[in-house]
Amino acid sequence: MANFxxxxxxxxxxxxxxxxxxxxxxxxxxxxxxxxxMGVGAAVTDKKKLNNAAEELGLIAGxxxxxxxxxxxxxxxxxxxxxxxxxxxTLRSEKMYExxxxxxxxxxxxxxxxxxxxxxxxxGKGNFAFGIKEQIVFPEINYEKVEDVRGLDIVICTTAxxxxxxKYLLTSFNLPLKK
Numbered sequence: 001m002a003n004f005x006x007x008x009x010x011x012x013x014x015x016x017x018x019x020x021x022x023x024x025x026x027x028x029x030x031x032x033x034x035x036x037x038m039g040v041g042a043a044v045t046d047k048k049k050l051n052n053a054a055e056e057l058g059l060i061a062g063x064x065x066x067x068x069x070x071x072x073x074x075x076x077x078x079x080x081x082x083x084x085x086x087x088x089x090t091l092r093s094e095k096m097y098e099x100x101x102x103x104x105x106x107x108x109x110x111x112x113x114x115x116x117x118x119x120x121x122x123x124g125k126g127n128f129a130f131g132i133k134e135q136i137v138f139p140e141i142n143y144e145k146v147e148d149v150r151g152l153d154i155v156i157c158t159t160a161x162x163x164x165x166x167k168y169l170l171t172s173f174n175l176p177l178k179k
Contacts, residue, residue: 002097029160037153039086059140061089126160
């Protein structure tokens with residue numbers, strides 16, 4: 001069992017019940033999945049860049065990513081419908097907690113001039129999305145082998161009914177959210 005999963009079961013659940021007064025244990029918000037997404041616009045001209053991005057995302061997530069393709073053609077970008085232009089990974093259960101722990105304790109503190117993530121990125125349904133500008137903040141990535149510095153989108157999905165509940169849940173995991 002991951003440390004964050006143990007923390008959730010032993011400490012965070014109890015604090016959520018105390019703060020929001022849930023009657024049913026199934027009402028208590030929990031993490032459902034974390035989705036990592038890496039768009040590679042340069043993949044239109046060079047397929048090798050997409051393969052490199054997928055390899056790096058696989059190292060970060062600990063599982064093989066799925067290639068994503070363009071939904072429609074855009075002539076100005078020389079993009080055709082169905083062309084592979086990115087990759088994504090969906091993490092659940094133990095891998096999700098392990099990734100969140102690495103993100104909070106290792107990756108986010110390594111970001112230059114980091115002062116916290118803006119807490120305005122909630123979608124109204126308890127899900128939180130933010131981006132990281134450089135994939136090299138993760139220790140799994142070998143800096144010497146990186147050809148291009150790419151961004152990475154992270155979406156944390158919860159069962160929280162409101163953004164306030166989700167914000168409390170995520171800050172309980174020490175995710176550095178700005179007010």
